Each structure stands twice: as structure tokens, then as C-alpha cells.
Amino acid sequence: MTVAVGDRLDPVAIPITRTLVVATALASRDYQDVHHDPDLARERGSKDIFMNILTSNGLTERFVTAWAGPAAVVKRVKIRLGAPNYPGDTMTMTGEVSRVDGDEVEVSVKGENALGIHASGIVVVAL
Amino acid sequence: MSNYDERLDAFVGRQLIEAKFGQDAVNQAMIRHWVEAMEDPNPAYLSDDAARATGRPGVVAPASMLQAWTMRGYAATQALARGESAPGASGFAELVGLLDEGGYTSVVATDSDFEFHREVVPGDRISVDEVVESISAEKTTGLGTGRFVTTVRTYRDAEGETVGVQTWRTLRFRPAAPEAPKALRPRPALNRDNAFWFEAAREKRLVVQRCADCSTLRHPPGPGCPECGSFDWDTVEASGAGTLYSYVVAHHPKHPAFDAPYLIALVELAEGTRLITNLTGVTAEDLEIGMPLALEWLEADDGLTLPVFAPTGPDTDHPRPTEN
CATH class of the missing domain: 3.10.129.10 (Hotdog Thioesterase)
Known part of the structure; x- marks a missing residue:
């Protein structure tokens, strides 16, 4: 795979379903009520349940490794967190190669939903 | 520090x-749970063969x-x-x-x-x-x-x-603190001698107490006539015209129901009595003793309507009193 700075990844739209929010929270062993119980989430000032951070990391990693291929070894996932991913929204992930250093490739990534940027940062993989 | x-x-x-x-x-079971929920198709997470094809000894x-x-x-x-x-x-x-x-x-x-x-x-x-x-x-x-x-x-x-x-x-x-509910002006201390005045104000009528015997007008309200001592009284409705007799500009203490500084005026009504009130539609630097004033009504909140005064004259298109 030949990679150059400026290469764009195909955007991926991820529908944020209630099932996805709950299933990924439990798969990451995160039982905080704000990720599965709408009533308690609202009681805590949120408008609904929302995606947990482990999942934001996991989906960011998935977005880049799906592009880089199964042999890629993930070295770093660095994200800044912003607008929550609420059920009913769609997060569109975009990415662009921002650094190539030997077999190490840094991809700048961004996940945007209707409220704004959910997560943005970089993923570094060794190809 | x-x-x-x-x-x-x-x-x-x-x-x-x-x-x-x-x-x-x-363990494999928890990995499967994760990659299924994340819908991650990478086979190196679930299949040893696929992982070996990527150069790894087995799944990661x-x-x-x-x-x-x-x-x-x-x-x-x-x-x-x-x-x-x-x-x-x-x-x-x-x-x-x-x-x-x-x-x-x-x-x-x-x-x-x-x-x-x-x-x-x-x-x-x-x-x-x-x-x-x-x-x-x-x-x-x-x-x-x-x-x-x-x-x-x-x-x-x-x-x-x-x-x-x-x-x-x-x-x-x-x-960040939620928007505080709007502060209310202090309530007047009502009693049997002054309640009539505030009740009239609620109906946007500025009244002046009058002695039923000697007809002397008086303000603030009181039980007896300072002239003749009679306890009998009625009221007359003021015209709403007045002049600025005196004033003070208060900067402190601040109260959340008021916009500081407060223009506190002693207004001489056309009827002759004087009333302590607030001025509106004017700033402190434009005040002049003796300036003509006209009555306006301040609907401070659901329970309180008060007379205030504003300058009259050619430039009277001052802002109307608002909630404050």
C-alpha cells in the first residue's frame, strides 16, 4: 500500500442507534447509567443516553484500520472529545494522512454529528 | 498560591x-463481544489463520x-x-x-x-x-x-x-449557574393606613389622601389630618403632572430587581403634595431641579404596580418603563 500525506480516507457514516450506544457500552464493560438508562441520563442533565468514550476510541480505531488493512498495528489513538453522540444522530468520520514516517502513518481523523465535532485527533498505525 | x-x-x-x-x-469471548458491537470487520481479532496471514502468531x-x-x-x-x-x-x-x-x-x-x-x-x-x-x-x-x-x-x-x-x-x-429567576422588588409594608394608596396604584390610579373635614391633601398616607387632626378622609386622583423637587442618585447598595444607579426623586405633584418615587427615561446627568415630569406606570411584577415619573417636553419619546 502506497501512502502519501494528503491521502483521504473514504468517509464513513455511522448511524448512532440506541442499540449501538448500549451494545458498545456493555461490550467495553462500561455500566455507567448515562450510557444505557435514558431516565437516569436525563436526571443527570443529559438529553438522552450517549456514546461512551471507549467506543469513540474503538470506532476511531476501526475507521483507520479498515482503511489501513488488517496487518496494520495501531500505535496511538489520540482524540479530543466534543459534542455527544446521542441516539438518532449520525456520526460521519473523515480522515486524511497527515504524516508518513517509514512504515508509520499518522491519520488525522474527525467524527462529526449534527451537534458538531464529536471527536477529532490522530491515529498512528504501523503498516 | x-x-x-x-x-x-x-x-x-x-x-x-x-x-x-x-x-x-x-480472551476471545470479550474480543468477539467488542468487535461485534463496534462492527469492526478486521479478521485479525477473531481468526488465528487471518491473524497469521498478517504476520502475527495468532489473534490480537x-x-x-x-x-x-x-x-x-x-x-x-x-x-x-x-x-x-x-x-x-x-x-x-x-x-x-x-x-x-x-x-x-x-x-x-x-x-x-x-x-x-x-x-x-x-x-x-x-x-x-x-x-x-x-x-x-x-x-x-x-x-x-x-x-x-x-x-x-x-x-x-x-x-x-x-x-x-x-x-x-x-x-x-x-x-454555570442557571439563569436566576428574576428578582422582585421589595414589597411595600402595607397597613390599614396606606393600603388604599397601593391598591389604587395597582389599578394605575395615583391618588392623594384628602381630609374630609378641612380638605387638606397629604402624603404619605396617615390616619389623621396634620392640619385639623380629623380622622375622616377620602382621596382625589392626581393629574399626573409634577416637577422635580429634589433627587438623589444611589449607586449602592445594588439590588437585583433594580437597574443601578437608581434615580430616586422627590416629585412635587401639581396638587401640591410630594411623592418619593423613581425616575425613568432619563439619566442622572440630564436631571434639573424644577424640571417638569409626568406620571408613568411601572408594572414591576404580577403583584406590584407603582407610579414613576419621566421628563415631559419636546423630547419625551424616552423608553417606556420595562419590567424593572
Whole structure:
């Protein structure tokens, strides 16, 4: 795979379903009520349940490794967190190669939903 | 540096959570659960053959799943929700307590920076400990005033070798105060002698008490006539015209129901009595003793309507009194 700075990844739209929010929270062993119980989430000032951070990391990693291929070894996932991913929204992930250093490739990534940027940062993989 | 800052600073470098191994070793079942939920099609997570085709000895766990291996799980989360303390996390509880003391009661995660030193594989035992890297000075953010707390979580294998490091930043903040309900003006102290005046004002009638015997007008309201001593009285309705007899501009104390500075006027009514009131539609520098004034009505809130005065004359298109 030949990679150059400026290469764009195909955007991926991820529908944020209630099932996805709950299933990924439990798969990451995160039982905080704000990720599965709408009533308690609202009681805590949120408008609904929302995606947990482990999942934001996991989906960011998935977005880049799906592009880089199964042999890629993930070295770093660095994200800044912003607008929550609420059920009913769609997060569109975009990415662009921002650094190539030997077999190490840094991809700048961004996940945007209707409220704004959910997560943005970089993923570094060794190809 | 304040004493509070020093106490916060003392946490820098301190272990918040002692190293603790996850309940289960890295295993295929939990990996499957994760990759199915994440809809991650990478075959290197589930198939040894596919993993070998990528040059690995067998399946590997998704990198960012590292945190999941050390999550406390359902039972311990429920125990925490019941108020039980988490073993090995007294430092964390102390820091949260100190932040609460500073009013920083809300928390939101802002950054996660995960560096992976090696891929983890089924059979790995993963531990994590958490150390404070920095606590910022107080910052003003969109969410409220708070402090960024940066910690470093170090993930190690059974041999104590570091497999990953996560720098984790949360904002501990004082939630911005919700819009305070509008303050009300102080209530007048009503009694049997003055209630009639405020009741008339509620109907937007400015009345003046009149002695029923000698017809002398008087204000403020009182039980007896200062001229003849009679207790009999009635009222007349004022025309609403007046002049500025005296005034004072009060800057302090501030009261949330009023717009400072307050223009407090002694208005001489055309009928001859004087009334302490507020001026509206004019600023202090434009006030002149003797200037003509006209009555306006201030509907301060549902329970209070009061007479106020504004300058008359050619430039009388001053703003009408508002809720204040």
C-alpha cells in the first residue's frame, strides 16, 4: 500500500442507534447509567443516553484500520472529545494522512454529528 | 498560591488508583463481544489463520480495547452507585473530595491519548494504575469555571511490562449557574393606613389622601389630618403632572430587581403634595431641579404596580418603563 500525506480516507457514516450506544457500552464493560438508562441520563442533565468514550476510541480505531488493512498495528489513538453522540444522530468520520514516517502513518481523523465535532485527533498505525 | 491551590498541587505525581489487574485475562469471548458491537470487520481479532496471514502468531485484541480489560464491570459499578468505596482508589476519592470542596462538582472528559507499546493477545493479564500528571489553574470554559485534571494510566502485563499508556484529561467544573429567576422588588409594608394608596396604584390610579373635614391633601398616607387632626378622609386622583423637587442618585447598595444607579426623586405633584418615587427615561446627568415630569406606570411584577415619573417636553419619546 502506497501512502502519501494528503491521502483521504473514504468517509464513513455511522448511524448512532440506541442499540449501538448500549451494545458498545456493555461490550467495553462500561455500566455507567448515562450510557444505557435514558431516565437516569436525563436526571443527570443529559438529553438522552450517549456514546461512551471507549467506543469513540474503538470506532476511531476501526475507521483507520479498515482503511489501513488488517496487518496494520495501531500505535496511538489520540482524540479530543466534543459534542455527544446521542441516539438518532449520525456520526460521519473523515480522515486524511497527515504524516508518513517509514512504515508509520499518522491519520488525522474527525467524527462529526449534527451537534458538531464529536471527536477529532490522530491515529498512528504501523503498516 | 492559595492554600487550596497548594493542596491540589500536592496531588501531582500521586497515585490515584493503585495497580490492579482486570478480572479476566484477555480472551476471545470479550474480543468477539467488542468487535461485534463496534462492527469492526478486521479478521485479525477473531481468526488465528487471518491473524497469521498478517504476520502475527495468532489473534490480537483491538488496541483501544486495552481500557476495557481493566474496567470495573457491572457489580463494582453498582457497588459504587450504592456509595461503597472502590478498593485501591482512596487517592481518587480524596482528589474528587478536594475538587468538590472547591465547587468543581461536575466532570466531563476532554481528551484521551492512547499510546500502545505492543498488541495484547489472549492470555495476557492487564493491570492499570493511574497517576496525576497535572492540575491546571482555574480556567473559564463554555461549560463553566473549572480545572483540567490530567492523569496518566499505565497498562502493564503480568510481567510488569508496559503495554500501553493513556493520558486522560477531564475538566472538573462548576456548572454555570442557571439563569436566576428574576428578582422582585421589595414589597411595600402595607397597613390599614396606606393600603388604599397601593391598591389604587395597582389599578394605575395615583391618588392623594384628602381630609374630609378641612380638605387638606397629604402624603404619605396617615390616619389623621396634620392640619385639623380629623380622622375622616377620602382621596382625589392626581393629574399626573409634577416637577422635580429634589433627587438623589444611589449607586449602592445594588439590588437585583433594580437597574443601578437608581434615580430616586422627590416629585412635587401639581396638587401640591410630594411623592418619593423613581425616575425613568432619563439619566442622572440630564436631571434639573424644577424640571417638569409626568406620571408613568411601572408594572414591576404580577403583584406590584407603582407610579414613576419621566421628563415631559419636546423630547419625551424616552423608553417606556420595562419590567424593572
